[in-house]
Amino acid sequence: MSNGSALTVYRSILESIKSDGLYKDERIISSPQSGMVKVSFPEGSAAKEIINLCANNYLGLSSHPDVIKAAHQGLDSRGFGMSSVRFICGTQDIHRTLEKKMAEFLGMEDSILFSSCFDANGALFETLLQAEDAIFSDKLVHASIIDGIRLSKAQRHIYEHANMNDLEEKLREHAVKARIRLIMTDGVFSMDGDMAPLDKIVELAEKYDCLVAVDDSHATGFIGRTGRGVHEHYNVMKKVDIITTTCGKALGGATGGVIASKREIVELLKQRARPYLFSNALMPAVVNATIKVLEILSASTERRDTLERHTNFWRNSLKEAGFDLKAGNTPIVPVMLYDAKLAQEVSRDLYAEGIFAVGFFYPVVPKGEARIRTQLSAALEQSDLERARDAFVKVGRKHKVIK
Ligand SMILES: *Cc1c(COP(=O)(O)O)cnc(C)c1O
Numbered sequence: 001m002s003n004g005s006a007l008t009v010y011r012s013i014l015e016s017i018k019s020d021g022l023y024k025d026e027r028i029i030s031s032p033q034s035g036m037v038k039v040s041f042p043e044g045s046a047a048k049e050i051i052n053l054c055a056n057n058y059l060g061l062s063s064h065p066d067v068i069k070a071a072h073q074g075l076d077s078r079g080f081g082m083s084s085v086r087f088i089c090g091t092q093d094i095h096r097t098l099e100k101k102m103a104e105f106l107g108m109e110d111s112i113l114f115s116s117c118f119d120a121n122g123a124l125f126e127t128l129l130q131a132e133d134a135i136f137s138d139k140l141v142h143a144s145i146i147d148g149i150r151l152s153k154a155q156r157h158i159y160e161h162a163n164m165n166d167l168e169e170k171l172r173e174h175a176v177k178a179r180i181r182l183i184m185t186d187g188v189f190s191m192d193g194d195m196a197p198l199d200k201i202v203e204l205a206e207k208y209d210c211l212v213a214v215d216d217s218h219a220t221g222f223i224g225r226t227g228r229g230v231h232e233h234y235n236v237m238k239k240v241d242i243i244t245t246t247c248g249k250a251l252g253g254a255t256g257g258v259i260a261s262k263r264e265i266v267e268l269l270k271q272r273a274r275p276y277l278f279s280n281a282l283m284p285a286v287v288n289a290t291i292k293v294l295e296i297l298s299a300s301t302e303r304r305d306t307l308e309r310h311t312n313f314w315r316n317s318l319k320e321a322g323f324d325l326k327a328g329n330t331p332i333v334p335v336m337l338y339d340a341k342l343a344q345e346v347s348r349d350l351y352a353e354g355i356f357a358v359g360f361f362y363p364v365v366p367k368g369e370a371r372i373r374t375q376l377s378a379a380l381e382q383s384d385l386e387r388a389r390d391a392f393v394k395v396g397r398k399h400k401v402i403k
Helices: 005-019 063-076 086-090 093-106 117-128 141-150 162-179 198-207 265-270 286-299 302-321 340-352 381-398
Strands: 034-040 047-052 110-114 134-138 153-161 181-186 211-215 242-247 255-261 331-337 370-374
Touching: 047 093, 047 381, 063 286, 093 110, 093 255, 093 265, 093 286, 117 141, 117 181, 117 211, 117 242, 117 255, 117 265, 134 141, 134 162, 141 181, 153 286, 162 198, 181 198, 198 211, 198 331, 255 265, 286 302, 286 381, 302 331, 302 381, 331 340, 340 370
Parallel strands: 134 153, 134 181, 181 211, 211 242
Antiparallel strands: 034 047, 110 255, 242 255, 331 370
């Protein structure tokens, strides 16, 4: 390495991350993703089976036999890779099938696939908005939305988290000056597990003539009566213009992002979106398996219903035990500890008790807001949750987090 000072700089940054208690150690899993996983931690130590409370495997489909079978069928019938972007020679029949099925599931006219939702959000704003346009976004939107907005030349107005008075104030002041106005929010906020007030947002959008875009990555498949998402939950399915979401969470959890919208918007994205034009097509096995997931979810709400029961039990159990939870009604249940080191220690002690629950701290949440983010899954059994509750109580008492 020719620039000797570079490594010195990086070493000192790493040192300060460690001394601040903000260093993230990865747990090594040697089993499929599921309600129970085999983990070795620290790396190299003997692996053990533990209860998983931190995957985005909400519906327990990551290792579902029918999903795996569909992936095999995709591999056998359409090959391993496409070696092309979509518009050159990377579009198979199943890519179009998935786009149509995804649109239908979300209640939209059409959809476009990306390698990830991070890419979908990277594509959205730059393609649809120019300098004469304006974005009104919630302060706590996902990092990929923040980056996507940075790539566009549109004016940006940030409203306080879920604060409709603040949103309206910003709309009143800035909306008339813009050609196209777009309100952007997460459907479910990943760190706090609360839902955006989408019923109120669409009202304001009508009043100020705005497009509404929702990133439903933590909702697609399980929020709403039939799992369509936050727009179904609030009964505003026809009033949301754009949905971005991921195939990498509830929908089997492999990989892939989606933008679903009006026909013209999808068409324009296919012509202009840089992460679509300059990045490879999704692998056929993933596409075929995700089609299967949508079929499973369209046939029955059993999995989302199980998840809802688990969520209610878990929230009530922790609340009764005296833990400080972020309010909400989604399967993301953050247990607030505030201190990063404490969050690390609690996570380590839970691991010793056979529970996989990771501490979250700066920079993924604000400083002083460290937490253990627990997430429910339909892959868990009621008995797993009871064991997990007992472990939380034991460890919580040890650290004097509860009485
Ligand atoms: C996870 C997530 C993403 C990123 O999705 P990937 O498909 O993993 O890139 C984007 N937005 C939100 C709100 C997310 O939670």
